[in-house]
Amino acid sequence: MSRLEALSDRLVLVGxxxxxxxxxxxxxxxxxxxxxxxxxxxxxxxxGLTTYPAALVEHMAKALRA
Incomplete structure (x- = not known):
């Protein structure tokens, strides 16, 4: 878990x-x-990639720009 903690500022967790x-x-x-x-x-x-591809890509792009 300590490795993830060290990278936590670069992780984007999604549900x-x-x-x-x-x-x-x-x-x-x-x-x-x-x-x-x-x-x-x-x-x-x-x-999500197969069920809502357009919405997923839109949300991913927004999350990665933040």
């Missing part, structure tokens, strides 16, 4: 709205809380 409660979401939420960073919410689930 898909459709995945709340599922393992990938819970893992991202745990890491965000532990590292004291924000958990971004994207309008998709674990397979």
């Amino acid at each position: 898909g709205e459709d995945s709340r409660g599922e393992l990938p979401y819970r893992t991202a939420a745990f890491l965000a809380e532990h590292l004291g960073t924000e958990l971004l919410h994207f309008p998709c689930g674990h397979t």
Whole structure:
């Protein structure tokens, strides 16, 4: 965990709205809380690239510009 803490200022942690409660979401939420960073919410689930590609790309671009 210390390696992640050292990189926490460069991590972008994301949880898909459709995945709340599922393992990938819970893992991202745990890491965000532990590292004291924000958990971004994207309008998709674990397979957002195939289910909401345009929205996912838009949110990713916005998150990476911040």
